[in-house]
Amino acid sequence: MSLAYTALRAQEIKENLDGVKARMDEVLQTQGGAASKARLVAVSKYKPASDILAAYETAGHRHFGENYVQELEEKSKELPSDIQWHFIGSLQSNKCKTVAAIPNLFVVETVDSAKKASTLDKACAAAARPEPLRIFLQVNTSGEESKSGMSPGESLEVARHVLSNCPHLKLAGLMTIGSPNPDLENGENPDFKALNQCRTTIQDTLQIEGLELSMGMSDDFQRALQQGSTNIRVGSTIFGSRPPFTKSS
Numbered sequence: 001m002s003l004a005y006t007a008l009r010a011q012e013i014k015e016n017l018d019g020v021k022a023r024m025d026e027v028l029q030t031q032g033g034a035a036s037k038a039r040l041v042a043v044s045k046y047k048p049a050s051d052i053l054a055a056y057e058t059a060g061h062r063h064f065g066e067n068y069v070q071e072l073e074e075k076s077k078e079l080p081s082d083i084q085w086h087f088i089g090s091l092q093s094n095k096c097k098t099v100a101a102i103p104n105l106f107v108v109e110t111v112d113s114a115k116k117a118s119t120l121d122k123a124c125a126a127a128a129r130p131e132p133l134r135i136f137l138q139v140n141t142s143g144e145e146s147k148s149g150m151s152p153g154e155s156l157e158v159a160r161h162v163l164s165n166c167p168h169l170k171l172a173g174l175m176t177i178g179s180p181n182p183d184l185e186n187g188e189n190p191d192f193k194a195l196n197q198c199r200t201t202i203q204d205t206l207q208i209e210g211l212e213l214s215m216g217m218s219d220d221f222q223r224a225l226q227q228g229s230t231n232i233r234v235g236s237t238i239f240g241s242r243p244p245f246t247k248s249s
């Protein structure tokens with residue numbers, strides 16, 4: 001696959017990234033500047049590796065998110081090794097080995113059960129990663145059956161399981177995909193509120209701190225930041241629209 005990109009495409013991607021960063025700054029400033037700077041993950045699924053390289057070279061961007069294991073594996077091999085990859089797709093047990101073997105994988109955001117955590121833990125041991133692999137627990141905060149992730153109630157037990165039984169994983173945060181048409185309550189998105197509540201319960205009960213909140217996408221990242229997101233995942237606003245969803249991998 002060619003990594004060549006046109007100057008025009010690079011400029012377009014850089015402008016889009018700058019636009020998102022400006023909107024992030026606006027929110028973070030209204031929070032008194034006290035808010036720690038949230039991380040922007042550029043979601044590059046279905047987009048060519050050349051788009052990622054353009055963001056890397058012309059905008060200095062380093063955090064990218066991918067949904068499909070094979071696509072992530074291929075891109076990680078041909079792109080610079082200091083990219084920090086986020087796996088944000090549905091994680092199949094039989095793909096844990098491949099994911100764990102990607103050296104510059106920054107985090108797996110979509111651990112959705114204790115069993116999956118154990119499978120990933122074993123895969124990380126086999127891959128002999130020098131450090132524990134960061135993971136986020138994916139929580140289904142809306143209760144919609146079509147959504148993946150564990151229930152908020154389960155997240156405490158899975159967090160406990162990771163801390164006690166998965167030495168090759170580092171429990172680093174919680175992740176949710178907000179409902180596309182949320183009914184706001186006092187201006188707040190109930191999914192984001194629920195993820196915050198999960199974090200409080202887990203941190204208080206297990207006596208840990210510093211868990212991240214991965215929430216917010218193109219349509220809702222500003223509200224997510226207002227509600228405490230530390231990691232937003234933005235795709236189409238940076239790279240343009242994607243082909244319609246097809247169940248591929």
Ligand SMILES: *Cc1c(COP(=O)(O)O)cnc(C)c1O
Nearest residue numbers: 043088217218219233234235236
């Ligand atoms: C595709 C995807 C995104 C990015 O969505 P946009 O609406 O294009 O910003 C974020 N998070 C997850 C889990 C995704 O699958």
